Amino acid sequence: MIVRWFRQLDAHPASRDAVIGASWLLVGLAALQFGGYGLWGDLTPWQSTGGVFLLTLLGMALIATRRSRRPFAALGAGAAVAGVDLMFGGSLGVVLILTDLIYAAVKYGGDRGVRLLFRWALVAAIGCGAALVVFRPDDGRVVVLGVQWGLVLLVSGLWGWNVRRERLRTRATMSEEHGRATRRLRDRIAHDLHDLVANQIAVAGLHIEAAKLQSAGPRVDSAALTRGLDQAKRGTDEAHRQLRGLITVLTAVEDLDEVALIAPAEALEDLPRLLPAGRALRWSGQGRAGLWAALDRAPATRSHVVMRVLQELLANAAKHGTGDVQVDVGPMQAGPGPNAQHAGGHGLEVTVTNDRAPAGRVRPGTGIGISGAVLLLSGTGASLDAGPVEPVEQVEPVEPGGDSPTGRWRARLRLPAESDVERGRPA
Known part of the structure; x- marks a missing residue:
């Protein structure tokens, strides 16, 4: 009183x-x-x-x-x-x-x-x-x-x-603190719009483009055409739902961290839908089961962030790459830099690899997806590096038109064990 x-x-x-x-x-x-x-x-x-x-x-x-x-x-x-x-x-x-x-x-x-x-x-x-x-x-x-x-x-x-x-x-x-918080909020909004809305719309566009190519061919696979259009509709519906959710959050002036957490099992089932018809998601190493087991043991907030980042990597592969996408899941390997100390089975390493499309075939990336993913991972103990790898010497055309990929793109997501995160080891 x-x-x-x-x-x-x-x-x-x-x-x-x-x-x-x-x-x-x-x-x-x-x-x-x-x-x-x-x-x-x-x-x-x-x-x-x-x-x-x-x-x-x-x-x-x-x-x-x-x-x-x-x-x-x-x-x-x-x-x-x-x-x-x-x-x-x-x-x-x-x-x-x-x-x-x-x-x-x-x-x-x-x-x-x-x-x-x-x-x-x-x-x-x-x-x-x-x-x-x-x-x-x-x-x-x-x-x-x-x-x-x-x-x-x-x-x-x-x-x-x-x-x-x-x-x-x-x-x-x-x-000054208000300015920093405002910048962080602006970055978070931009990243959420990119991940939750723009990626869904872009992938829906890829499904529609793939459906157009199928319908223009001499033999039309009506089942595959229907599946592609269904995937496109599902993507636009999800983009609409996420956009309305963001508008609700901003209107209510609520904390953007208070969002529904992604369930790893459901998110892993939805990953192949990010790729348009004709392109497959191929698992190797411990595969989807190994990744699900690791995320199921991790805290819900950390699993949510990891799945957000993985969705971003696959969406980038769909928008800016060509051909199938390879996802390798295995123990964290020793290597140069601060992650060397995690060798010997501490943590998990998820590597996403895809062919880079020829110049002019896709819209160049802005970098906001990768930078936003790094921002999301801050504080979780995980780390991400992405970039081109060796050029492809000889490949077959993967899309109509006779174009071949110009190289490969690899994104590596390192997830240290929870005990390493608690001890403050760098990711």
């Missing part, structure tokens, strides 16, 4: 200032009760038994109710009331409220107003110091009074300045 009350005060500056003003009034009344007035009575022209100090205290408490909403106006009015209070000897409550008004002016005031305040304070300090040197008052207590008030004003201003600078540093840090 108390915490909620403080939060409400923080959200309503008028109520907060009213509470602060009332608190200062109570402190000032207590100071008057215990004789906290007439502090410099021997040096002032007028004397009072306490009535004036009560009035100045009430005025300062009323001014304090505007300390954060009109900081400079409150400081000006408070300085005038404090001057009157000082002419009668000064009171502790008024001095304390004045220090708070100086603090609030420096903390809440605008940049230009704070600069002007410090400039005028510096000019006043230099002027008062010069006056004390030139006129040299006979009573040395006047100098002591000037030093005391100078310290009161200086400490109050520096206190407010320190809090102001700390608040500005905190705001800058939060703004």
Whole structure:
């Protein structure tokens, strides 16, 4: 209850200032009760038994109710009331409220107003110091009074300045962190649109293109044609579903990490559908069963990310390659670089290989898929490298038109064992 009350005060500056003003009034009344007035009575022209100090205290408490909403106006009015209070000897409550008004002016005031305040304070300090040197008052207590008030004003201003600078540093840090979070969110949205929507549409287009080629041939396989068109429709339906899901997430301003996790078994069954008719997905090594066993033992979030990346690799092979796609599953092998320490059966290595299509046959890739896949893998302990391998020396044409592939493309996904990830080994 108390915490909620403080939060409400923080959200309503008028109520907060009213509470602060009332608190200062109570402190000032207590100071008057215990004789906290007439502090410099021997040096002032007028004397009072306490009535004036009560009035100045009430005025300062009323001014304090505007300390954060009109900081400079409150400081000006408070300085005038404090001057009157000082002419009668000064009171502790008024001095304390004045220090708070100086603090609030420096903390809440605008940049230009704070600069002007410090400039005028510096000019006043230099002027008062010069006056004390030139006129040299006979009573040395006047100098002591000037030093005391100078310290009161200086400490109050520096206190407010320190809090102001700390608040500005905190705001800058939060703004920088917000910028980084926004960039990460933008990258995540772009990658989700690429993986979940653009890839499905592109693969559907490949199925439609394959169906057109079949229908243009001398012998039309109606069953294969129907299967290709069904695959294309399934892809466009999935793209539509994913796009509506992303729109819902963005509209609700929810965390993009809160998505339905991919079940490895279902995702592995759907992988061949990413390839158009006439192109097959060929497993080797431990095959699909070995990959499923590894993903089934892994945490659900890690399996989800791995399947997202594998889908991206196959979609890239379908869009930018030709012929069948080979997926080899086996133990992680030793090799150059940081993954060498995983040799000896620690973890799994999934290698996706396909022929590269001749230049001009496919649209060149933008690289967002691979870079987004690397972004997805960050924090899972897995790693990905992809690139061309040796050119093909002699192959048969794989598509109508007599064109042959110009080389091979290989993407290697390394999945260290869970024990290696927990120990912090690099992937």
